[in-house]
Amino acid sequence: MNRWIAFWSILAKDMRAYYLKPPNISWGLVFPIAWTGMFFIRTGEGLGSVQSLLPGVISVSVLFGTTSMLAVTITFEKKNRSFERLLLSPISLELLMLAKTSGAILFGIANAFVPILIASFLIDLSSATWGLIVPSIALIAVSSTFLGLFIAVSVSEVFEAQTFSNFFRFPMLFLSGLFFPIDRLPAFLRPISYALPLTYGADILKAGFNEASAIPRYISFIALALFCAALYALSLRNIRKKWIF
Numbered sequence: 001m002n003r004w005i006a007f008w009s010i011l012a013k014d015m016r017a018y019y020l021k022p023p024n025i026s027w028g029l030v031f032p033i034a035w036t037g038m039f040f041i042r043t044g045e046g047l048g049s050v051q052s053l054l055p056g057v058i059s060v061s062v063l064f065g066t067t068s069m070l071a072v073t074i075t076f077e078k079k080n081r082s083f084e085r086l087l088l089s090p091i092s093l094e095l096l097m098l099a100k101t102s103g104a105i106l107f108g109i110a111n112a113f114v115p116i117l118i119a120s121f122l123i124d125l126s127s128a129t130w131g132l133i134v135p136s137i138a139l140i141a142v143s144s145t146f147l148g149l150f151i152a153v154s155v156s157e158v159f160e161a162q163t164f165s166n167f168f169r170f171p172m173l174f175l176s177g178l179f180f181p182i183d184r185l186p187a188f189l190r191p192i193s194y195a196l197p198l199t200y201g202a203d204i205l206k207a208g209f210n211e212a213s214a215i216p217r218y219i220s221f222i223a224l225a226l227f228c229a230a231l232y233a234l235s236l237r238n239i240r241k242k243w244i245f
Helices: 002-019 022-043 048-079 082-086 093-120 130-152 158-175 197-208 217-244
Strands: none
Touching (some): 048 082, 048 093, 048 130, 048 158, 048 197, 093 217, 130 197, 130 217, 158 197, 197 217
8 A cells, every 4th residue: 555655646746746837738738739730731631631640640749748758857857866765765666667657658648639639620530449549549658658768767968868769759750650651661661660669559540540550450559568568677677777786
């Protein structure tokens, strides 16, 4: 019971200190709206293009929202040494890091539903398969958050965290099949695409919004789960190596 009280206390503290601040709430709303508007205007195909763009816009909103927030917050806490004090909490490191990342996961999921809400006013989404969309959004949020955690515990400064984040994020924009099919990429780039977690999340979202998908759904779900586990394990390994020994 004490462990779960500590878990919720850490989560509530992070929500108050970071995620529920007015600038972050507005940023979480503006970013998905800007992405939605940018691609909608760019295509010039009318309302018919909205549904085909949704998987990519949702994925990008979650990816940037989770990695940006977590990389900054944990790197900032490392800088003022509150992260080291947190490691002294009388709970396991695994549960502690789940508490630290839960806020970013919830923030990413909330980001995902901003473009969906906008699209619902423009087109009919009654044919969407929410049984695929909701779990895929959750898995994208978890994998992106753990990627942000891995980045944050691997660097020392905020600017390093942002630079390192972009090293992963921008290749995902172009290689994950978000806005054009992977089979249009040069053959030597396709293996890289299948080594990126967002490729599988975006593919599930495409199936959920009745768009053509290239990967069997069960493979995508298994791959995303494996990416989540691997990124989390690598992050814990770095923490133990740098702070716990």
